[in-house]
Amino acid sequence: MNPREVKTIQDAKNIVKERQLTHVKVGLFDNDGVMRGKYMSREKFLSSVDHGFAFCDVVLGWDVKDQLYDNVTYTGWHTGYPDAPVRILPDSCREIPFEDGMLLFLAEFSEQAEAVCPRAALRRVIEKASDMGLDAYAALEYEFFLFDETPDSIREKNFTDLKPITPGWFGYSMIRNSVHADLYAEIMELSETMDFPIEGLHTETGPGVLEAAINVDNALNAADKGALFKTFIKVLAQHNGLMATFMAKWSNEYPGQSGHIHVSLRHKDGSGSAFHDASKKHNMSDLQRYFIAGQQLLMPQLLCMTSPTINSYSRLIPGFWAPTDATWGVENRTTALRVIPGSDKSQRVEYRLGSADANPYLALAAALGAGLYGIEHKLEPGPQIKGNAYEQKHPEHLALPRTLWDATQAYKASDPARALFGDTFVEHFAASREWEEREFRKHITDWEKERYFEII
Secondary structure, three states: OOHHHOOOHHHHHHHHHHOOOOEEEEEEEOOOOOEEEEEEEHHHHHHHHHHOEEEEHHHHOEOOOOOEOOOOOOOOOOOOOOEEEEEEOHHHOEEOHHHOOOEEEEEEEOHHHHHHOHHHHHHHHHHHHHHOOEEEEEEEEEEEEEEOOOHHHHHHOOOOOOOEOOOOOOOOOHHHHHHOHHHHHHHHHHHHHOOOOEEEEEEOOOOOEEEEEEOOEEHHHHHHHHHHHHHHHHHHHHHOOOEEEOOOOOOOOOOOOEOOEEEEEEEOOOOOEOOEOOOOHHHEOHHHHHHHHHHHHHOOOOHHHHOOOOOHHHHOOOOOOOOOEOOEEEOOOOOOEEEEOOOOOOOEEEEOOOEOOOOHHHHHHHHHHHHHHHHHOOOOOOOOOOOOHHHOOOOHHHEOOOOHHHHHHHHHOOHHHHHHHOHHHHHHHHHHHHHHHHHHHOOOOHHHHHHHOOOO
16 A cells, blocks of 8 residues: 555554554654654554554643743643643655655644644634635745755854855756756655655755745645655755755855745635636735735734744845735735736745744644635735835834744734634743743854954
């Protein structure tokens, strides 16, 4: 059986037995979109796929460095860090190319923990769309830098003087992708084997940077594919003695790394695209216009879901292909929202605010949820931006927060955020972002020492 043919619990049991596996890999994603998981014995898996299993809820209560939040209520020392119930998702089955037939299954938290589970947060937004008679589709694009480094060498260098795999600025380079054709082939083979197929792969502007566009799928599958892509590109790189980073901006000398989100809606009754109307300008239906208006209005309020790290805000500067205000335009890459006119099949909106460091589940939940809010309330967008959005003045309420702390305060105060994701999720995720900001404030930067040490 092909792993992607697995749909039911019985299918999952059959393929594990068919491959005579002694162990199976199971993983889930935390607040930051980091994959956490383990090998599980066949006997344990066969039981767990029926009844679920327990996973220490600390993975919902710590940061990317495994440091424990001290400001959350769902989990913490006050709860004793108990196990939380987890369900295995049979139809997520994939083969891991590097592990001789090993199978990987995704999982997500259930029962009480479901309220703060990132994947479940997206699923609830998708269910909202379904209740509105709409099916959501998405495609994620990621830029990532590759370095001729290892986990040891980057630490020995203190993350300075790193060597990208290629020098210079050379976007869409046929030379680079031909010289490194073997690596590109491995990336494309990995994407096919693990079912996050790549529609386009090319060099971007900057040394050693690539961009991959993952094929469109229903919204939940699209987020799964984005999360797995980010995880296993890093694995593939390290198998080749390289390092990949999805930091929003690893160097001030180069543009930041985006995680653009393409979103479209289709009517559940089979009548076609909810965004396409050939009788309207730019083929934009009323629903697409409302959708864009919701995304525009809520973008500043939901920013910490799409720009979740301290580093994210280094990317959001004028003139470096990242938006600085909640603007929209038609085929305009200087705006935060890019309407892409097309056919019934291709009419969509690109949420260009997304950065590569975002949790794919939460970034897509924000982009989709905000749009649904616009449809629900029949909102109207501001004027379409033509020309260079960076050079134009925009209404104050469309300005994006400039720091993670400010973005988090806007998120906590957002009634639409609470309506979309629930109070429990908003409070928990906001606390995790406040923790991230506080951890940053504990450190003295090289810039501060160079600037003040002798002179001040």
